Amino acid sequence: MIGMNxxxxxxxxxxxxxxxxxxxxxxxxxxxxxxxxxxxxxGLPVEVVVARTDTVRDEIGATGQIEAVQSIDLRPExxxxxxxxxxxxxxxxxxxxxxxxxxxxxxxxxxAQLEAQRDLANxxxxxxxxxxxxxxxxxxxxxxxEASARSAQAEYDLQRIRLDRTTVRAPFAGVVGQRYVSLGxxxxxxxxxxxxxxxxxxxxxxxxxxxxxxxxxxxxxVSFRVAAIAGRDFTGEVDFVDPxxxxxxxxxxxxxxVPNPARLLQPGMFIEARLVTAxxxxxxxxxxxxxxxxxxxxxxxxxxxxxxxxxKVTLGVRTPGFVEVMDGVKSGEQVVTxxxxxxxxxxxxMPRVVERKG
Numbered sequence: 001m002i003g004m005n006x007x008x009x010x011x012x013x014x015x016x017x018x019x020x021x022x023x024x025x026x027x028x029x030x031x032x033x034x035x036x037x038x039x040x041x042x043g044l045p046v047e048v049v050v051a052r053t054d055t056v057r058d059e060i061g062a063t064g065q066i067e068a069v070q071s072i073d074l075r076p077e078x079x080x081x082x083x084x085x086x087x088x089x090x091x092x093x094x095x096x097x098x099x100x101x102x103x104x105x106x107x108x109x110x111x112a113q114l115e116a117q118r119d120l121a122n123x124x125x126x127x128x129x130x131x132x133x134x135x136x137x138x139x140x141x142x143x144x145x146e147a148s149a150r151s152a153q154a155e156y157d158l159q160r161i162r163l164d165r166t167t168v169r170a171p172f173a174g175v176v177g178q179r180y181v182s183l184g185x186x187x188x189x190x191x192x193x194x195x196x197x198x199x200x201x202x203x204x205x206x207x208x209x210x211x212x213x214x215x216x217x218x219x220x221x222v223s224f225r226v227a228a229i230a231g232r233d234f235t236g237e238v239d240f241v242d243p244x245x246x247x248x249x250x251x252x253x254x255x256x257x258v259p260n261p262a263r264l265l266q267p268g269m270f271i272e273a274r275l276v277t278a279x280x281x282x283x284x285x286x287x288x289x290x291x292x293x294x295x296x297x298x299x300x301x302x303x304x305x306x307x308x309x310x311x312k313v314t315l316g317v318r319t320p321g322f323v324e325v326m327d328g329v330k331s332g333e334q335v336v337t338x339x340x341x342x343x344x345x346x347x348x349x350m351p352r353v354v355e356r357k358g
Contacts (some may be wrong), residue, residue: 045339068197118152227269239256
């Protein structure tokens, strides 16, 4: 930076010396020592950069946190005593994996009893049907026997379901969080057993000011960084835009689904996100130091036909070292970045092209 300042200072001093020399020559009014007869005026040396096209993105900055796509507290579906804990805290499990076992001895006995009652009802129905074929039983008797058999089967099926539910299984694939019960605890259907959270993918959730409401839609690209993981960028895609503006901050909740194969992202992590709302692949960009603020507007000096042309411009997205020019400058035109202080509209210039990377 110091070397650049020295070079710029030397460049300006040289330009000033040339300008002063040109003025003195003009005042003398006579031919030059070589006998020249008043040729074209010398141009002011300036540094220029060629305006180019680049891809720019309209972005909205926001802060938020990581959330699990699904997160629940597991509860038993039957009352009883915990007789087995199959998992440990922090364990990753598949959908349907057994997690806890509630004592099922009483339910097994009830199922056996109902199974016997069902079998008796079916046997009674078979006898009534046989009698009905011999016209020894009425239609009402047959209907009653059929109803009794169906009722016995339903009671048996219901108790079988309750027996099956003494095993608490994972409703989705995820990681087991905190466990709240121990072996031997008596639990009811309102008792929390443990938490379960999805790990891949995760969700990035953040709030956006309501003035951006019309720019938000599912499918937009989101990039973010996590305070706990320095130097790592994560990306995702918006899959939810809240249709309701939240008070009192008048913000809109946005959520993006984020792949998490390495299991680096955890629910609750703080994030700094950037939401891309528009992409312009052929935007004209110029160096930031080519822009001159004046009179409440922005101007750029352009070299046209060897002369300085002062143009009013509308600025767009800023990127490191460059700024988008939405009108006033075309790609390929030379914009002045060095020697701006001495320029005047229509002044002849001697441009020296400088390469800028960005």
